[in-house]
Amino acid sequence: MKKPMENLFSDSANKLKVSVIRELLKLTLKPEVISFAGGLPNPDAFPVQQIHEITPGVIGNTNALQYGTTEGVPELRGALKKRMATKNVKCEVENIQITSGSQQALDILGRILLNPNDLILTTCPTYLGAIQAFGFQDPRYELVDMDEHSVIVEDLEARLEDIYKRGDNKRLKFFYVTPTFHNPAGVTIPEKRRKEIMELCNTYDVLIIEDDPYGELRYRGKDQPLLKSLDTEDRVIYLSTFSKILVPGFRIAWMVAPTELVKKFVMAKQAVDLCTTTFTQYIGAEYLNKGHVDQHIEKIKEIYGRKMQIMLQSMAEYFPEEAEYAEPDGGMFVWVRLPEHINTIEIFPQVVEKNVAYVVGSAFYPNGKGLNTMRLNFTHPSDEKIEEGIKRLGNVLHQILEK
Missing domain, CATH: 3.40.640.10 (Type I PLP-dependent aspartate aminotransferase-like (Major domain))
Structure with a gap:
């Protein structure tokens, strides 16, 4: 009789837990959802032409294969x-x-x-x-x-x-x-x-x-x-x-x-x-x-810098005053801290109902804290979706805090 597979897993494997983020993000797979959840670069920032120019020479080098x-x-x-x-x-x-x-x-x-x-x-x-x-x-x-x-x-x-x-x-x-x-x-x-x-x-x-x-x-x-x-x-x-x-x-x-x-x-x-x-x-x-590389980085910075400003300006306009966030000078993320009684895991389904998503902040705490935090990515969504998504998210946060 075949042994149950779980009896064969190592101790390390048995300690692995289902990612809360992965489970929540399954709710965001609908194409109409504006997702601030991933940490994805924007395809517009890929140096496609330069890769096209470089690749034929690399293919001709058998060491590369x-x-x-x-x-x-x-x-x-x-x-x-x-x-x-x-x-x-x-x-x-x-x-x-x-x-x-x-x-x-x-x-x-x-x-x-x-x-x-x-x-x-x-x-x-x-x-x-x-x-x-x-x-x-x-x-x-x-x-x-x-x-x-x-x-x-x-x-x-x-x-x-x-x-x-x-x-x-x-x-x-x-x-x-x-x-x-x-x-x-x-x-x-x-x-x-x-x-x-x-x-x-x-x-x-x-x-x-x-x-x-x-x-x-x-x-x-x-x-x-x-x-x-x-x-x-x-x-x-x-x-x-x-x-x-x-x-x-x-x-x-x-x-x-x-x-x-x-x-x-x-x-x-x-x-x-x-x-x-x-x-x-x-x-x-x-x-x-x-x-x-340096020339292309300037292009990336122009694209992402603009997107960051759109997100920050939209947050200033649509987010409730109780939402605290630092304005970064670069990178890909804005970190949001809500009042202590707000649990971003619990409110996530309400947010997804409005076709917008974030990453719950507690996943970034080894001690399980940070239940009132969230991470927002600004590099991947289009400029228009950033403003619309922040507006939707801000409306939900206003409603939750008013309750």
């Missing part, structure tokens, strides 16, 4: 070394690892750094994909509070002091943070705080994972230095991706990390996929080497 090295093709890693230098990050090709999207980097870093019950320091809220990736290793979380400028340094220091006092420092593996245009909160750490964070992590000997998928997408304000550029002790693992500045379907991302960690990462990646797709890596290398 063959297996590649696990570390990534040398042409792309070399181009990325030059690009990182423009951001004041000095590294060697050996420090650069190509991954199948940043999500793979998070997954493999979890595999090689975490044991069950190890401790992760991160922001509250934090990126849902990181929670999912690290979750397979069954870690614990120490959460750092944020304000309109992201990480509150005093709270970070207090958390570190407490970790050491209770003897948990041996289980503390890293501080995971998105310093620029945080997902979901949209906020950015200013330079002074970045330097203070680096000083604290140096003092307490804490590894940092700097996740930077949106750093190129600044629509106003001044660029802030990467934590990696302030790293004097080689303790920052830097992650970034082509998904927002080329196309997400290519699944190309990269990591800059200490050589010893890259070597261990390669061993783990070999067990996962042998190598990231070589064909798209060669396209990415040509995209960089031909100098397309």
